[in-house]
Amino acid sequence: MEKTNFIWDMFGTNIWTVLAVISLPLLFVLVYALIAILAELKVSAWIQERVGPMRTGPYGILQPIAEVVKLIQKEDITPDLSSKLLYNLAPFIIFTGAYAAFAVIPFSEAFVPAGIDVGLFYVFAIGSISAMGIVMGGWASNNKYSLMGAMRSVSQLISYEIPAALAVLSIVVLASSMNMQEISRAQTGWFWNWFIFGGPGDWTKVWVVPFTLALAITYFIASLAETNRVPFDIPEGESELVAGFHTEYSGMKFAMFFFAEYANMFVVAAILTTIFLGGWNSPFGDFMQGPWWGAMWFISKSFFIVLIQIWIRWTLPRYRVDQLMYLGWKVLLPVALVCFLAISLFVMIK
Amino acid sequence: MIQYLKNIWSGLSSTFTGMRITSGHLFVKKVTIQYPDQRFPIPSNARNRLVLTPERCTGCNLCVVACPVNCILLETVRVVPDDPHQELYENGQPRKMWITRYEMDFAKCCFCGLCQAACPSDAINHTTDFEYSAYDRADLYYKYQTLTPEQAAEKERLLAEFKAKDKPAVAKKTEKAADHPVTAAPDKAATQTLTDKEPAPEA
Numbered sequence: 001m002e003k004t005n006f007i008w009d010m011f012g013t014n015i016w017t018v019l020a021v022i023s024l025p026l027l028f029v030l031v032y033a034l035i036a037i038l039a040e041l042k043v044s045a046w047i048q049e050r051v052g053p054m055r056t057g058p059y060g061i062l063q064p065i066a067e068v069v070k071l072i073q074k075e076d077i078t079p080d081l082s083s084k085l086l087y088n089l090a091p092f093i094i095f096t097g098a099y100a101a102f103a104v105i106p107f108s109e110a111f112v113p114a115g116i117d118v119g120l121f122y123v124f125a126i127g128s129i130s131a132m133g134i135v136m137g138g139w140a141s142n143n144k145y146s147l148m149g150a151m152r153s154v155s156q157l158i159s160y161e162i163p164a165a166l167a168v169l170s171i172v173v174l175a176s177s178m179n180m181q182e183i184s185r186a187q188t189g190w191f192w193n194w195f196i197f198g199g200p201g202d203w204t205k206v207w208v209v210p211f212t213l214a215l216a217i218t219y220f221i222a223s224l225a226e227t228n229r230v231p232f233d234i235p236e237g238e239s240e241l242v243a244g245f246h247t248e249y250s251g252m253k254f255a256m257f258f259f260a261e262y263a264n265m266f267v268v269a270a271i272l273t274t275i276f277l278g279g280w281n282s283p284f285g286d287f288m289q290g291p292w293w294g295a296m297w298f299i300s301k302s303f304f305i306v307l308i309q310i311w312i313r314w315t316l317p318r319y320r321v322d323q324l325m326y327l328g329w330k331v332l333l334p335v336a337l338v339c340f341l342a343i344s345l346f347v348m349i350k
Numbered sequence: 351m352i353q354y355l356k357n358i359w360s361g362l363s364s365t366f367t368g369m370r371i372t373s374g375h376l377f378v379k380k381v382t383i384q385y386p387d388q389r390f391p392i393p394s395n396a397r398n399r400l401v402l403t404p405e406r407c408t409g410c411n412l413c414v415v416a417c418p419v420n421c422i423l424l425e426t427v428r429v430v431p432d433d434p435h436q437e438l439y440e441n442g443q444p445r446k447m448w449i450t451r452y453e454m455d456f457a458k459c460c461f462c463g464l465c466q467a468a469c470p471s472d473a474i475n476h477t478t479d480f481e482y483s484a485y486d487r488a489d490l491y492y493k494y495q496t497l498t499p500e501q502a503a504e505k506e507r508l509l510a511e512f513k514a515k516d517k518p519a520v521a522k523k524t525e526k527a528a529d530h531p532v533t534a535a536p537d538k539a540a541t542q543t544l545t546d547k548e549p550a551p552e553a
């Protein structure tokens with residue numbers, strides 16, 4: 001077996017190392033979610049020429065902790081006429097779906113929790129679990145807004161999964177692997193070896209550069225829709241649906257939804273980073289290349305994508321449902337298909 | 351087909367335009383003023399807390415009349431010539447009226463500024479101080495009289511004695527007294543309180 005996990009290399013495989021491997025990404029997600037919440041608050045404030053939270057800690061950096069503490073303190077309400085089991089299970093299923101995807105994310109060349117060969121396929125399979133959680137939560141709440149939000153969310157998730165999957169599939173064709181660690185390794189070298197710039201190869205790759213660029217944009221737009229972010233947040237459009245599928249949730253269960261959203265944001269950003277932006281590779285050849293630097297590069301690239309997601313959220317208004325379906329089925333899907341065929345053709349001829 | 355591609359292009363380019371605009375706002379100077387730490391200048395003619403300068407107040411009652419919400423209460427007693435306690439106004443003139451009560455129910459004030467406009471001696475003023483919120487409405491009941499209640503009672507007694515002594519003279523000057531209706535009202539009040547208190551000093 002290849003060396004994909006420094007914990008197993010150093011301490012062997014036993015119950016403790018397995019626990020450590022499982023909990024390391026969880027620790028990362030907890031810290032990352034706090035930072036992302038702070039980034040969301042600060043970026044939204046700065047874009048609107050406000051200063052954002054300033055009172056909790058220096059420059060308000062402890063604000064996300066205060067918000068989490070507040071959410072923990074809040075009363076946890078279960079509606080009387082809800083389906084109790086499903087209602088209480090839904091937030092945890094959603095978070096499990098979001099967190100399970102972390103199993104195959106290559107944080108560094110020396111650390112990927114599970115270096116399985118069908119990593120990308122696994123991510124897309126596990127991503128659908130959160131759709132199940134959303135529909136569970138929406139239906140079990142016994143609230144018309146929750147149900148409508150859940151239906152919208154699931155329809156959106158299913159329609160945008162297809163262009164996203166096609167975009168990923170094109171890169172799989174180009175890299176001839178579904179193992180995310182292999183895909184990262186294929187992009188070693190300077191940044192023009194990244195798959196957003198056609199991947200490694202001689203000058204003939206200029207023919208695929210426009211297609212891979214278009215695919216990167218396609219995947220990014222589709223990932224926004226999959227994570228229910230603005231401008232695709234019609235499942236929780238507050239002017240129409242109160243708060244969508246989590247209307248009835250409060251306290252810690254609402255915090256789980258919130259958490260899952262941010263975890264999902266990181267998952268799609270990590271996939272985008274891995275398949276298009278070189279994963280843990282340094283952009284400058286051997287400069288700052290290595291296992292530890294790799295983790296730094298990977299996390300900063302992913303966080304940059306998360307920042308773009310936040311940036312877009314505070315720029316664009318929300319789509320209508322019909323506009324969303326138009327964009328998904330009539331624009332992104334044909335674009336992804338054309339790019340997929342072109343890249344397949346290129347790989348065949350080469 | 352052309353229209354379709356144009357649509358896609360305009361969608362993409364308008365998104366980038368929007369993102370350029372929002373990123374332009376990211377790092378400009380913020381408009382927020384961190385209020386308790388940072389303050390902004392208030393125009394000097396701002397009408398905020400209402401303040402009386404007792405050294406200037408002549409007790410003319412014009413502010414009481416001007417106030418549309420009746421938030422000012424004024425009681426005055428005429429200064430007796432042979433009172434050993436005499437005061438000067440801020441401008442050096444001798445005081446003619448003791449202000450025994452000048453009370454303001456500031457919670458009622460509507461900040462119209464009419465009292466300030468009516469005041470002939472520039473004694474009542476809206477200041478720029480706006481941080482006067484209180485937990486109790488009684489804390490917004492301002493009392494501006496400089497005399498203690500005992501002193502006020504003393505002044506009233508002196509005035510009553512003076513009037514009793516000068517009754518013939520006062521009777522002669524009834525026409526003149528009618529020219530000053532303002533002073534007539536507090537006199538009435540003074541005599542009323544006097545009748546209440548009259549048995550006490552005699553007994």
